[in-house]
Amino acid sequence: MHIASDDDKKSAVSTSPSLCNNSVTPCASYDVLLQHMIPLTPHMTPTKWSSLLRKYDTEQKGGLNEAQWCLLIKEQGILIGNTVGTVVDFGRIAEVPSGMGAPINLRRRKSIAEIVIEFLEGFIAGGLAGAVSKSIIAPADRVKIIFQVDPSRAFSLRNAIGLSQSMVKEGGVLSLWKGNGATMMRVVPYASITFMSFEHYHTALKVVFVVDDEEGGSKTRAVSARFVSGALAGATATAFTYPLDLMRARFAAGTAGTSPSYMIAFRDVIRTQGVTSLYSGLVPTLLGIMPYAGSSFACFETIKFYLVRWQQLEDDKAIPPWQRIVAGGFSGLVAQSFTYPLDIVRRRLQVQPHRYRGIAHALTEIYRNEGIVNGLYKGLTMNWIKGPIAVATSFTINDIVKTRIRQYHKKADEAARDKNGRPTTWFAESALCGAAAGAVAKFWTAPFDRMKIVYQVGQQAADDMTFGRHARSIMSEFNSDAHMWQGSGAMIMRVVPYAAITYACFDNLQPWSQRVTYSHSPCFASNFVAGATAATIATGLLYPLDMMHTRTAASPVKLYDSYYLGMREVFRSRGVFALWEGAGASIVGIGPMAGLGFALYEDFKQRFDCDGPVKRLVAGAAAGAIAQAVTYPFNVVRRRAQVDTIIQEGFVRSMKNIYNSQGFYSGLYQRMPFGWTMGAMTVGISFSINDFCKDSIVRAKKEIRETASIPSFSQFRGGSSAEAGVSGGSGFGG
Incomplete structure (x- = not known):
């Protein structure tokens, strides 16, 4: 401009x-x-x-x-x-x-919450786009990689189909998606970083690509700006996620050995080849990705621009999805055709890092030994099939999700609260708040939680040691490989999704629970039903992780290298249902406890006007203490069932056996004051942090809507017209 x-x-x-x-x-x-x-x-x-x-x-x-x-x-x-x-x-x-x-x-500066929300929304849009597109073309991608890294294989569509059939015969249909889990770990952050960084680069680079025209106005070299922005976005995402891409290529090619997970594969590679080997082939990857990403974005965004102009649409959001798919497919076809030889080189250097001395040597050797069609462009036909599909799907889904998010933020302010005045959030936002609340609460109480589990699963009817002596005894007996946070990593793996599912389901089950309890607004009964149902759903889905956490925390020695290996061992030795042993007792105990906790907490907040974080912490702790006291025997039974210290005879019989052998207080309420205190502390922290996060999100969304509805008129102050054009850029719009 x-x-x-x-x-x-x-x-x-x-x-x-x-x-x-x-x-x-x-x-x-x-x-x-x-x-x-x-x-x-x-x-x-x-x-x-x-x-x-x-x-x-x-x-x-x-x-x-x-x-x-x-x-x-x-x-x-x-x-x-x-x-x-x-x-x-x-x-x-x-x-x-x-x-x-x-x-x-x-003019108003964006709050941290607004920045975080916008970042997460962009991350979700890009990550979802990348995950869907890569999952669709994963089988073709794996076949292509095998041909790329094996010089002895001559590529043709017939050979590719034959290889696919042999893979299905040897490993089943799912073998075509081998390494796709690893791919998702790379693709989601890669796609998210790519799309988000493109918008920032595109906005900033408009200043560079502005020239005066003959009439004294201005025009932007839009295609050049899009190309450079896309190239830089691809390079940025690649630099952040390259080790994951390396492991994905080796998993897909079958050269990662028998490593069962990314973490173990990384550890093996670092131990045998060094840290720098994780970036083997990065330079040719960047040289291939930058022109590929640049041409993809430039082509796609330019086509959208002309579609709007030719069809006289109001904006690019009015472009039909099928036209977006065609534009994305054509963009991917053009980009992949120009940069394919560099893709061959990067795959060779990733899987066979010691075979070539560098990019030029690899290009020369491949051309000399294999030629152009069966060497530098080996598998291009397969890429012409999968590449346009991947690019079209990725661009289209990202555009659709971002458009949906923008439309959501344009709703009226009253959408921030439901008809009963309760703050409303997306399911994903509620899940995010719950995950943060559960992780923080459990992490700080992990050592005490571990001691509580040791008490609960112990079989001694008489134990005259005080809590302090018992704690010191446990800490001194545990060897150097295990400590008071042993199993906490596994615990966080369970707690984060558990809390996310529970809090999100609680919010979304409110209308149903009110109908069930014949209430027109949230009440004690409806909150109890919603909380108990939400906890039951989360427990049923994540029970194997809870069982692994209990066994890890209760053992003075390291039982498993990872949760995955532990569950695999249980599955192989005792079958899939062994992973849910004790689930009935857990649901019977956790359901009522969560229901009481939610109902009491909401009641305390309303009754005592708990607006501040301290009051909410106290209200949550009180609710947790009461709920724990009522349901503590159920918790003891479920912990015993999880570590197999008693015969699995059902919940009622197990409780009777504990009562007959150890008594009421020593058995069913074993070390209850300690567990009661820790449980109340955990619940209080969790409830208060969840409310704080939800209030922050609701407040930030309201500020975003207000900013969108009543604009600021000070962005140009002290700036130039060119800066205005930069700030006004809307993503891919040109």
Whole structure:
């Protein structure tokens, strides 16, 4: 965009009075508004802008004042893009009549919560796009990699189909997706970083790719900006995720040995080849990824731009999905064809790092020994099939998800609360808050939780040691490989998804629980039903992890190298149902405990007006203490069942056996004061952190909506027109 000089600015303002006739408020003329808005909205024609300006110029004065501009942005935000309104400083583009003060600076810095929410939303959109696209083409991708890294295999579609059939015969249909789990660990962060960083690079680089035209206006070298932005985005994502890509290639090619997981494979590679081997082949990967990502983004975004212009659509969000798919497929076809030889080289260097001395040597050797068609372009036909599908799916899903998120934020403010005044959040947002709450609460109480489990599964009827002596005894007996946080990593693996599912289900089960309890608003009974049901769902889904946590924490020695290996051992030795032994006792105990906890906590919050974090912590601790006291015997039975210290005879009989052999208090309430205290502390921390996170998200979303609806007019203050064009860029819109 043209960088206006001071004379230009004075000239622009001086022309306003002739167009904003008889205006007594700061007014921006049509010409000035069009000059600033057209470069920010390439999907909007000047004719469309002119009609909008005339519509909101109710006084027919040839321009808009600040109130009229705010109304236009608020009502037409979906059409023109809400970011447009945030980059217009009315004090720079409007004439201020004599006697009036300077315009009010409405600019507001984004809060940390807003930044985090926008980051997570971008991460989700990009990650989902990458995961879906890669899962669809995973079988073709694995076959392609095998041909790429094996010089002895001659590629043809017939040979590729034959290889696929042999793989299915040897390892089943799922063998075609071998390494896909590893792929997801790389693709989700890779795609997320790529799409998010593209937007930031694209916005920043518009300043570099701006030149003056003959008429004194401005134009952006859009294709060049998109290409460089895409190339830098691909390089950034690759640098962050390259070790995962390396392991994925070796898993797919079958050269990762017998390593059962990424972590073990990384450890083996570092031990045998060194840390630098994790970045073997990075340079050719970057040389291949940068032109590939650059051309993909440039082609896709340029096609979208012309689709909007040719079809006279309101914006790129109006492009039909099938046209996005075609545009993405064509972009992937072009990009993969140009950069395929470098893809061959990077796969060879990843799987066979010592065979070639570098990129040039690899290109020369492959060309000399295998030729062009069966060497440098080996498997290209397969790529022509899978590449366009992957790119089209990825770009389309990312666009759709981002559009959906933007539309969500444009809803009315009352969407922040339900009909009963309770803050509402997405299922994913509730899950995120619950995960954070559970992780923090459990981590800080992990050592005490471990001692509690040791007490609960112990079989001695008489134990006259005090808690302090018992704690010191446990700590002194555990060898150097195990400590008071032993099993905490596994515990976090269970607690995070458990808390996420429980809190998210509790929020979303409220309408159902109110109908079940014949209530028109949340009450003690409906909260109990929702909490108990949510905990039951989470327990049933994640019980094997809870069992592994109990066994790891109760053992003074290391039982398993990982949860996965532990569950695999149980499955192989005793069958799949062994992973759910004791699940009935757990559900019987956890369901009522969670229901009571949620019901009491919500009741305490309302009864005692618990708005602050300290009050909520106390309310949560009190609710947890009462719930733990009522259901503690169930907890003892489930822990005993999980470590196989008693015969599995059902919940009621197991409780009777404990009562008959150890008594009521020594057995069913064994070390209850300690477990009671720790449980109350954990519940209190968890409830208070979950509420804090949810309140922060609701508040941040409200601020985002307010920012979108009532724009700031100070982005240009002290800046140039070019900076306005940069700030106004909306993602891929050009």
